[in-house]
Amino acid sequence: MNNLFKRSSSHWVRYDKYELKEAGNGKLYVTPAENAKPEVYDPLKKADTMVLDALNVGLMMMKRAEDAKVAAAVMEFVTNYGLLGLMTALPTTPTFMDYEAVYLPKNKFIKQETLSTEDYLINFYPFDKPEIKKRGVESRWDVGGDRDMIALAMTFADKPMAVNMCLQREYAEPYDWLAAQFKDWAFIFCTSIYYYDDYDKIDEDTRNIYRQAMAAFDGIAPSYHIALLESPTIVWDFQSLLLGIQMMFSFALTDGQKPLRSCKHCQRAFMASRPSAAFCSPRCKNQYNVYKSRAKDKSSETD
Numbered sequence: 001m002n003n004l005f006k007r008s009s010s011h012w013v014r015y016d017k018y019e020l021k022e023a024g025n026g027k028l029y030v031t032p033a034e035n036a037k038p039e040v041y042d043p044l045k046k047a048d049t050m051v052l053d054a055l056n057v058g059l060m061m062m063k064r065a066e067d068a069k070v071a072a073a074v075m076e077f078v079t080n081y082g083l084l085g086l087m088t089a090l091p092t093t094p095t096f097m098d099y100e101a102v103y104l105p106k107n108k109f110i111k112q113e114t115l116s117t118e119d120y121l122i123n124f125y126p127f128d129k130p131e132i133k134k135r136g137v138e139s140r141w142d143v144g145g146d147r148d149m150i151a152l153a154m155t156f157a158d159k160p161m162a163v164n165m166c167l168q169r170e171y172a173e174p175y176d177w178l179a180a181q182f183k184d185w186a187f188i189f190c191t192s193i194y195y196y197d198d199y200d201k202i203d204e205d206t207r208n209i210y211r212q213a214m215a216a217f218d219g220i221a222p223s224y225h226i227a228l229l230e231s232p233t234i235v236w237d238f239q240s241l242l243l244g245i246q247m248m249f250s251f252a253l254t255d256g257q258k259p260l261r262s263c264k265h266c267q268r269a270f271m272a273s274r275p276s277a278a279f280c281s282p283r284c285k286n287q288y289n290v291y292k293s294r295a296k297d298k299s300s301e302t303d
Contacts, residue, residue: 009227010044010236010244013152013167014082018075020175023126030078031127031172038152038169043081043241047248048271053077054245055260055269058186061179063267074178083173084181085240087124087166094239095160096120097139109177128170141165163239181242185249188217189269192253193262222247264288 015036021029032038043050057073088094090109096102102120104110110123117134131142141161143153149168156164165171195210222244223237238244252260252271261272263280265288270280279285 008044008234008236009042009229010238011040011156012043012082012085012238012241012244013038013040014078014080015039015169016079018078020071020075021127021172025126027126028175029126029172030075030083030175030178032169036169038148038167040152040155043238043244044236044248046081048252050081050245051249051252052269052271053080054182054249055186055189058182058184058189059267059269061183062186062190070179071175074175074182077182078178082241083166083171084178084242084245085163085166086173086177086181086242087121087171087240088160088162089240089242091120094163097134097161098137100136108180109174124166124171124173126172130165130168130170143168160239166240185245188214188249189253189260190262192260265291
């Protein structure tokens with residue numbers, strides 16, 4: 001997948017420290033820590049590891065790992081790559097600040113199809129609310145006096161206002177929404193693995209269930225432009241990190257040369273160096289063989 005994005009670029013923001021913080025309604029949020037420093041980086045340079053890290057967080061939940069371990073994994077992911085930008089990923093358009101209300105397609109987080117802008121923003125600003133004045137389709141946002149936040153706003157001045165807002169330090173995402181998104185990605189990954197690995201063992205009705213589950217995996221295609229850098233470069237205009245991961249995951253899932261696989265020993269997701277690879281590392285292969293050998297010896301003793 002690195003070759004696919006070799007001449008591609010994108011931009012997102014991560015902070016050097018995040019925290020789990022409880023709001024007044026008792027709900028947990030992930031948000032940059034006080035005085036955390038932002039960093040602009042290119043997520044496409046980390047495409048392989050980002051997709052695998054996202055999948056393995058979700059796989060932990062599917063295997064019912066302890067809550068504390070899952071929370072630690074979620075926080076590690078966010079620290080490495082930033083928040084997902086759910087605020088701009090959920091609406092029908094990331095430019096929702098240019099409309100009178102926010103319009104939402106069917107999703108698992110918000111049931112309403114339409115919300116006022118103020119009501120929608122509450123989901124992502126449970127602590128410090130941005131200085132926004134909204135009147136019809138007109139909106140104005142006061143960044144404040146924080147130099148880092150002013151610099152970020154200037155850096156992403158060409159982005160929709162909402163995208164810029166969700167990169168600020170006051171922005172937060174509900175922890176359970178983040179966890180659910182990771183689990184959804186892991187479910188799609190497992191659907192693909194089980195469909196092909198068990199194809200000859202399952203009936204056509206079961207295969208159709210897998211196909212329907214995969215058909216539900218879709219998303220808005222990101223736009224792009226070409227920049228004249230050291231060489232002509234495709235710059236993907238991701239309006240959320242979620243959309244970026246979704247696209248990278250899609251390419252990885254359909255890569256026939258380095259396919260996504262599930263390790264036969266530890267069940268973690270990995271990108272195989274060849275289609276027939278079954279283990280994520282020599283260590284897992286050795287441990288699996290030792291386990292199988294011991295199980296065989298024990299079976300022989302019983303007989």
